Amino acid sequence: MSVPVRRRSAAIVGGVAAALLLAACGGSGSGDNTTSAAPSSTNTDPACADYASYGSYPGTKVTIFTSILPPEQQKFESSWAQFEKCTGIDVVYEGSDQFEAQLPTRIQGGNAPDIAFIPQPGLLQKLVQQGGPKAAPQTVAANVDQFWNPAWKAYGTVNDTFYAAPLGSNMKSFVWYSPKVFAEKGYEVPTTWDAMFQLSDKMAADGIKPWCGGIESGGATGWPATDWIEQLVLRQQGGDVYDQWISHEVLFASPQIQEAFTTLEGWMRNPKYANAGFGDTKTIATTAFQDAGKPILSAKCGMLQQASFYAAQWPSFKKDVTIAEDGDIFAFYLPQIKADIPTPIVGGGEFVTAFADRPEVQAFQAYLSSDTFATLKVAAGGWVSANSGVPLETYTDPISQLSAKYLTDANATFRFDASDLMPAQVGAGSFWKEMTAFFAENKSVQATTEAIDASWPS
């Protein structure tokens, strides 16, 4: 499942109204030439030198629709402010927590935005089949070839046509822990899978339950558990089987995927290990994913497998929490299992999809896929791009820096969150539900995997 960013909350925009009103009032004057007060983008401004290649489109407008809301919105707007000034394009930002429901409605209703940030490649595929998205211009493709791990381009491609360049990214292969507690107890951050479980046994012997987890998430309950399975499949079977699993050439009930379920059974469903701070392993199904890490701060729980965006959650438990390698909280990379599958990484991200091919829209697409934009946006903080053109020192916080280090690693085995790529009936339906049952009812591996297979649309 996907990034919480997309399901939290709602909407709206900056100072567009004033601009609209001004432009409108200008038009209602005497009927003569009223090309409104577009900034006369003289390229004499030295700050605009970097933007000259995008061209000049005074008086034009590009609308964006996204599920990303304030305070992230302000950071986006500030990172393209200079672009707007130099090209004369007015970028109108609209965010909504109803994004997934509203976008298809708007497209079918003839009211599509110029650009949408789509967090699920599966949704992109569906939209392409229905018609609407426009192929990405050559400039965007060139940027993506230059700056991203090739796996990213594949997720923005449907039927051999490249549509959508990646925007932000998040790294899901993290384990959160407390460096303070580790130092006190003399625990070492594990770098191999076996070391991680030796550490778990050691913690259990010390009377600290090693793992906590929570998969409750309203209508999306179960998604964190699908992430656990994805981590295991990619680590145990590698990228090819992972891809075949997504296309259902490898069934859930096949031995390869069942191996991941069995490993999870001995890990998160092991009463010796979980659910620290909450109760027995059944409580994993009823604990909100947002709350799952709380016991780590009070040393009641050792570790939590959760994505990089969980960093935003810690300050709500403790106001002045420090997230750093020597602070209250930090994360380590969930170790690889097999030597021949190097640095497996499960991640997510948004894709810039255009529904118009006007030159100003394409210019903006090109800008969003550039290293200039990514660097500016990263500097605004709390955001990670898999764009390798961003210097690592641009990242202001250690967890983003660590995420970027893995996400831009050209040798890593990167795969997108599988449940976001499976058909919605499974990826946003039975997979979630069955994982919830797996914990809530102690459902067997055989029964769980067969039930998910049975729900796969033919």
Place this chain on the structure above:
Amino acid sequence: MSVETPGVAAKLEEAMLAPEADHSGMSSALRRNLSSPWATAFVIILTILWTIPTLGLLITSLRPSELASDTGWWTVITNPVFTLQNYSEVISGGDTIPGGIAPYFINSFVISIPAALIPLTLALMAAYALAWVPFKFSNAIFLGIFALQVVPLQMALLPLLQLYNLGWFGLPSLKEMVQAIPVLGTWVWPAGGTSFVPMWISHTMFALPLAIFLLHNFISQLPRDLFEAARVDGASHFLIFRRIVLPLSVPAIASFAIFQFLWVWNDLLVALTFAGGTVATAPVTVYLSAIKGTYGAQLHLITAGAFIAIIIPLIVFFSLQRFFVRGLLAGSVKG
């Protein structure tokens, strides 16, 4: 032609008094039933129970953000700390919210007032025609309109959006037609922007069946003598409508106006679909749902915003409430 003939004037007066007489008879019976001590106690308890959540919201809106997110509102009893910071943040904007509430508040007015007046006007005329102008199939038409109430408005969202933006059957869309109006067109509906026009039209469509039904029931119960006397005196339909129906229907008109205004003011779905989320057209409900932001509930800000948004419905309700109960009873029970 004058309507100030003694005959009609007398009847009018009589009719205006008559409902009062009816009313007092009924209400005295009601009063007897409701004035037993048990009933009073029950009503008081119910009122308190129903008000507690609202009280909780009010208190939360006045607490500092940290306390509001960490502790329940009832802890104010032991730890009374209040601030107006949340209100000033919602009014003037801050880092975590999309600007101040003011433009959205104005948008809500621009949407709600026409979206209440237009269906009211149309429904009044339609209700009069269906009730007092004899023509073929008038009953069938009324039944058809009545039946339309069962159609959920969600079903109409997509077709309407297509009508507004793409046009049906190859005909020009509403957008093209509006924008074709010289000078005004692109002011009302800027190219590439959103407009209030679809909101007004959609809310009008969704409101009409219930409006016509309610007003028809009321208007058809007006005394027949009045209309006959007026017609004998030579009054036209328009004159009857203006001088007899309108003044006598004030309770029904007011109650429907409140209904419709509140419904439109509180609407989120129609606004999200047709007005979008930009500050140019989005109403205050869209703003409230946006306050939560990327990182989840900002309880202190949402409650403050909600209380600002609630002011207008409260003013409307309290200023028109004396019509409200009367109008409701008149539309449904009477007869």
